[in-house]
Amino acid sequence: MSDNELIWRIAGGSGDGIDSTSQTFAKVLMRSGLDVFTHRHYPSRIRGGHTYVEIRAAGHEVQSRGDGYNFLLALGDSFARNPQEDAYYGNEEIKPLSENLDELREGGIIVYDTGLISEEDVEDLNLEERAEENDWHLFPMDLRSLAREHGREVMRNTAGVGVTAALLGMDLDPFVEAMEDSKMTGDVLQANLDIFQEANDIVHEEFEFTHDLRIPEGEHEEEQALLSGSNAIAYGSIDAGCRFIAGYPMTPWTDVFTIMSQHLPEMGGISEQVEDEIAAAALAVGASHAGAKAMSGSSGGGFALMSEPLGLAEMTETPIVLVESMRAGPSTGMPTKPEQADLEFVLYTSQGDSSRVVFAPGNVEEAYEQTRLAFHIAYEYQIPTIIIYDQKLSGENTNVPVSFFDREPEPDLGSTLTEEELKEAAHDASGKFERFQHEPDTDVDNGVSPRSLPGQSGGRYLATGNEHTPTGHISEDPDNRVFQLERRLQKLDSIRAELDEEHESNQTFFGDESADYGIITWGSSQGAVKEAVERLNDAGSPVKGLGVSDMMPFPEDEITAFIESVDEVMVVEMNATAQFRGHIQKELGRYGEKLTSLLKYNGNPFEPAEIVESCELRIEDSDEEPTAQVHIEPAAGD
Amino acid sequence: MSAFNAIGEEREIDREEFTADNEPQPTWCPGCGDFGVLKALKQALPEVGRTPDEVLTVTGIGCSGKLNSYLETYGFHTIHGRSLPVARAAKLANDGLEVIAAGGDGDGYGIGGNHFMHTARENHDMTYIVFNNEVFGLTKGQTSPTSPKGHKSKTTPHGNAKSPIRPLSLGLTSGATYIARTAAVNPNQAKEIIAEAIEHDGFAHIDFLTQCPTWNKDARQYVPYVDVQESEDYDFDITDREQAQDMMFEAENALHEGTVLTGRFFVDERPSYQDQKKDLGEMPREPLAERYFDEDAKWERSYDLLDRHT
Ligand SMILES: Cc1ncc(C[n+]2csc(CCOP(=O)(O)OP(=O)(O)O)c2C)c(N)n1
Ligand code: SF4
Ligand SMILES: [Mg+2]
16 A cells, blocks of 8 residues: 555535546646546436545556545535435435545545535534544535535535645646636636635635645656546547447446447447347447448447347358446346456357457556457457456546557458459359358468458348358358358457467566466456555565456467466456356366455455455465455365 | 449349349248249349349348348348348448348337337338238248237137237338338239339338248238229328328228238338438448548547547
C-alpha cells in the first residue's frame, strides 16, 4: 500500500450526478500529473440506491482499485426512499455515510453533507467515537444550502469537490479550467464556479486542518487521455475500420453501443438499434456478408440470444466481431455488478464444434489493442471474434498516453477478393465461384478460402448454415464434410501461429521471474493481481504472475512454460466454479494437482490485499480461511 | 469507379441465366407450390432488368428456404426465422443490391415474427416473399401459425385450438408499404406481383400461397382463385388504408371458407428506411461497402476524438 496516494470516494444516490463530477475530478488529477484509476459501484436503478465512484490517484502507475480508501465525500442520497432503519432497504438517507465506513483507512477524511444527512442519524452511527478510534477527520458541512444559495441543489457535488480541493491543498485553477472546458455554460457555469470557490473559502475559514493527507505529487512525460474500457473497445473498432454496429441496450454493453452510435454517423458509418439481440447479431452477419466491417455485442442474456447467429457466422465463415460485457449471473443476476462467469458460455455457446476466437483484455490499453486485433483476425480468417470483458473494465477510467492512439487505421477487408482477382479464381461449370474450396489455391496454407461480395461480377455463390460444397451447395457427403470441417478448424491453428509469430503476446508477465509460486489470472482481474504480486515481492515472498487474454485459440506454449516454471499456481478469477482453471486443464490436458483457485463472486472486483492474503496463506500452507469474502478452491487431490 | 460492377449493369438478360447449368435440381415434392415461386422469380427478374450477380436472395429454413439453392443469384440461406435481419443489413451495407428475402409461414410469421413486424415498420427497401402453405413443410407437416382453426396434425391431434394469424393485416399494421397475395397456381399474376414488389421502394410483402400436397392433403390447391383487381365483385382503393384493411380482413376470412382472394391489397409511397436514414445523416449516400475498395477514402481515427478525454 503506497502512502503517496489518494483514494477518493464520492458517495450518493443514483441520479445525484456523481458520475460527471467524478469524471471532472479525475481529469483534474490526471492533468496535474497523477496516474488515475476509477471504479464505479452502483445499483440497478435510475434514482436513489447507494452508489459511489472511487478515484485512485498516485504519482506512480495505478492499474487497479486500492485496498480501502482514504477520503470520503458523502453527499447524502437525495432520492432516498426510506428514512427508516427497519425498511427493506434500510435507512437510505444515511447510506452514503454509513455504508462506506468499513473500508475507510486509518487517518482518513470524511466530508458529509449535513443538509441531507441528519444529526440524529449521525449520532446513531457513533461516528465521533469511531473517528477517534480510527483517527478519522470529520468535516460536516451543509453543502446543500450552499448549492441552493448560488444555484441548484445538485450543485452540492461541486461544493463537495471545492471542499476536497481545499482539504487536500490543491491548486484551484485546474478545477476552474476543467469546469470551463465541460459542457456547462452561462449561468450554470457561473453558479458552479461560485459554489466551488465559496466551499473552498469556508473550509479555510471554519476548519482546522488536523489531517495529514495531501494531494500526491506526480508528473507525466507526455499528454494523457482519460478513457474507459468501453471507450477503448469503441475506438479500437473505429480504427479497425468498423463502420457498422447493430445492438439492443443491455448494461454494461450499452456503453460501447452508445459510444459507437454517437460517432459512426459522422464517419459515414451506420448504427442500428434493433428489435432484439438475435436480430442484432444477424444484422452484423448480413452487413459483413455484403462487405462492411461489422460488429455487435451484448451482455449475458442478450448474448445468449446471439448463439444461433454466431454459429451461422462460423458455418458461413462470415467475419464479425462481437463483444460480451459480463455481469453477475445467472439470468438477470446483478446487472450492475462485475463477474467473470460467462467464459465457458462464450467459448462454447451455439451448436456444433465451436470455431471462434475469444480475447479477454486485461486493461484499457489492451481493450483497444485486442479489439483492433479482433477485426484483423476476423476479416483475415473469416471467423467470428469475441471480446469478452466485464462491468468493471467497461466503466473503469484510466489514463493512457495520447500518443498511444496515434497510428494508422486498418480498414482492410482481409481475405476478400476484388472483381479483378475473382476473374482468376476457381469457378464451377455453371459459373459459380468456389467460395469454400477444400484446399484453397492461395499462397498460404492457412485454411482460408477467399470470399467474394454480392454485387461483384463473377463472384456468385450460396452461403448457407448447412454443411456445403465448394460453391456453397447443401451437402451431406462424408468426404466433403470432413474437408470443410477440418478446414474451418485449421483456421484456429493458423491464427495461433500468427499470434505467436507475428504479434506481441497478448499475455502479460509480471513479478519475479525466478519465483516458485505463480498466479494466473485472466481479463480484467489482471490489474489487481499485478499489484498483489508486486506487494508480495516487496514483502519478501517471491511470486510471478501471468495475465491471460487469449482464451481461444489457447496460448498453449506460454501457459505451459509458466506452469512448468513454478511449484504451484493460484488461478484468480471472479466466478464460483473456477471456469478458467477448468479451461486450462481442458486445453492442456493436465495440471489438475498444480492449480489452486482463488474465487470471488460477491459482486465486487478483487482488491489487491485480498489476493495478497490468500496467496500468503497458500505459500505458508496454512489451513486458515481468508478474512475477505473470497474462496480458495484447492487443487485436485490437495 | 465501382467495386461492384454487376450492380446497375445494362444488358439483355436471358431467363436461363437464373437457372444453374448443372445440379442441384429442386428436391421439392412433385406438385409442390414452391416451384411456382421459383418460376415466377425467374420470369420477373429479367423483366425488371436485374442480373444474377446484383441480386441477393436471403432465405430462412424450411422447404421454402431452399429457394436460393435453385436460383442463380448471390444467396444466403440463413437460419430459421432470421432471413429478414440478415437481408436488411446487407441492403444497408450496400443498397445497390437487389435484396429479396424469402421463407415459410412458420419461418416468417412464427419464429421470425418479431423481425417481420419490425422490418415492415422500418420500411426497408426490399422484397419479402412468404411461402404460405399453412403448415411446417420441412419438419413433416406440423401445425403452423397460418394453419386453420381445427387443423389436425401430429402436434395437434385433436385439432388446432388457435385461430390463424392474419398475414396481410399484420403486414399492414406493422407498416409494410406494398402488400399482395398471390398463389402458385396463378403464375402470371405471381410474376407481375413479384416484379412490382421488386420495383417498389420500400418493404414489399407478398403472401404467396404455395400448396403442400404432401402434408396438407385435404387442403387445397388454392383454386379457383379470384383476382380482387379483376373481379367485379370487389372495388376498393389500394392506397386507402381503411379500405385495404377491410379487403384484407375479408380475404383472410374467405381463405378458410374456400375462396382464394388474391391480388394487390395495399400500396403506400412512404419513403424507405434507407432514404430516411440518409436524410437524417445516419447512413452514407454512397454504399458503405464501396468505401472499403476506394483507395482515396479517408478513414477517421480515434486519435482525432481524444479532445474530450484530455
Ligand atoms: C431454431 C430452429 N427451430 C426449429 C427448427 C426446425 N425447423 C426447420 S424448418 C421448420 C418449420 C418450417 O416451416 P415453414 O417455415 O412454414 O417452412 P416450409 O417448410 O413450410 O416451407 C422448423 C420448425 C430449426 N431449423 N431451427
Ligand atoms: S413437404 Fe410440402 S412444402 Fe415441402 S417440398 Fe414437399 S410439398 Fe413442398
Ligand atoms: Mg410452411
